[in-house]
Amino acid sequence: MTFAIQEQQREAERLFSVLHKTNWTKDECDMLSPLTLQIQKLKKEKNAIILSHSYQTPDIMYGIADVVGDSYGLAKEAQRSTADTIVFCSVFFMGETAKLLNPNKTVLVPSRSGCSLAESITADDVKNLKKQYPGRPVVCYVNTSAAVKAESDISCTSGNALRVIESFPDDEIIFIPDMLMGKNLQKLTTKKLILWRGTCIVHEQFTKERVDAIRQQYPGVKILAHTECSAGVVDSVDLAGSTNDMLTFVKQTDATTLMLATECGLTDRVKTEYPEKNIVGVCSLCPYMKSIMLRDVLSALKNPSEEQVVSIPEAIFERARQSLEKMMTL
Ligand code: 13P
Numbered sequence: 001m002t003f004a005i006q007e008q009q010r011e012a013e014r015l016f017s018v019l020h021k022t023n024w025t026k027d028e029c030d031m032l033s034p035l036t037l038q039i040q041k042l043k044k045e046k047n048a049i050i051l052s053h054s055y056q057t058p059d060i061m062y063g064i065a066d067v068v069g070d071s072y073g074l075a076k077e078a079q080r081s082t083a084d085t086i087v088f089c090s091v092f093f094m095g096e097t098a099k100l101l102n103p104n105k106t107v108l109v110p111s112r113s114g115c116s117l118a119e120s121i122t123a124d125d126v127k128n129l130k131k132q133y134p135g136r137p138v139v140c141y142v143n144t145s146a147a148v149k150a151e152s153d154i155s156c157t158s159g160n161a162l163r164v165i166e167s168f169p170d171d172e173i174i175f176i177p178d179m180l181m182g183k184n185l186q187k188l189t190t191k192k193l194i195l196w197r198g199t200c201i202v203h204e205q206f207t208k209e210r211v212d213a214i215r216q217q218y219p220g221v222k223i224l225a226h227t228e229c230s231a232g233v234v235d236s237v238d239l240a241g242s243t244n245d246m247l248t249f250v251k252q253t254d255a256t257t258l259m260l261a262t263e264c265g266l267t268d269r270v271k272t273e274y275p276e277k278n279i280v281g282v283c284s285l286c287p288y289m290k291s292i293m294l295r296d297v298l299s300a301l302k303n304p305s306e307e308q309v310v311s312i313p314e315a316i317f318e319r320a321r322q323s324l325e326k327m328m329t330l
């Protein structure tokens with residue numbers, strides 16, 4: 001047996017030892033191993049780091065990624081890294097965020113995929129809102145394009161949105177683009193929030209009725225939800241937070257039966273990293289996050305197309321960067 005075949009077999013076994021937890025077969029791992037090996041070699045040659053959001057598929061999260069995390073954690077990781085190239089396996093706005101924080105690094109996105117929240121609002125929409133409500137500060141959730149960030153005073157994540165809103169002395173704040181998150185925040189602040197009509201197509205699908213039905217069916221279940229879910233869901237779960245908040249809860253709780261009202265990638269992470277936990281209910285798939293395949297990562301590393309290289313026009317770069325930096329400082 002040649003060395004190359006032995007190497008592939010070892011890689012297939014490594015993949016199967018992790019991926020079987022999310023029902024991948026040994027045959028699938030045999031097929032994936034040449035790809036993951038090529039990606040790992042190219043990664044070294046090009047001094048690249050691969051970052052993966054927790055909503056990616058397990059072959060990406062456990063086959064090739066150096067770091068798996070939430071949007072804020074990955075942005076910080078990109079800043080800390082000494083790699084020349086960052087391959088960001090996630091939706092496009094997260095690649096833009098990494099580029100804004102790392103102007104001198106090459107940032108690659110395997111697939112230029114959108115996000116229903118980021119696509120719900122344009123820079124012109126923000127300009128119009130500012131005209132309609134003059135003088136009100138604009139807080140934008142990170143799930144927005146660099147152009148929208150450039151028109152906003154400050155960015156925020158699901159974890160720090162309330163702190164960011166409260167940091168302004170003003171009584172009225174424009175909060176964009178997530179209407180459901182905005183309504184959830186409105187309950188926690190005395191400031192009046194002026195909201196936009198964006199929603200996450202993944203999280204808006206969960207309902208209070210489904211959460212209540214799961215609670216009835218599984219006594220003792222702990223239910224976790226992303227703060228992009230509706231108020232009915234957020235108010236009836238045991239924890240509402242970012243993807244990382246949910247993982248931290250899973251790590252710390254004694255409860256063995258859990259429901260995660262979020263994207264299926266996070267349930268895959270729990271099944272893999274906490275196999276003793278029993279996940280009930282159904283998760284929801286994000287078509288944008290799931291548009292990335294291993295072959296896209298390989299092509300980005302080998303010979304990136306124009307589409308795969310994140311570049312941000314000079315005219316908006318500095319203002320968009322400042323909106324993120326202000327959040328980081330806060
Ligand atoms: P996190 O910021 O929690 O990673 O969430 C990003 C996202 O797209 C949720 O839908």
Ligand code: SF4
Pocket residue numbers: 091114115116117118143200201202203228263286287288289
């Ligand atoms: Fe956007 Fe929702 Fe997908 Fe997150 S899960 S990337 S918010 S569409």
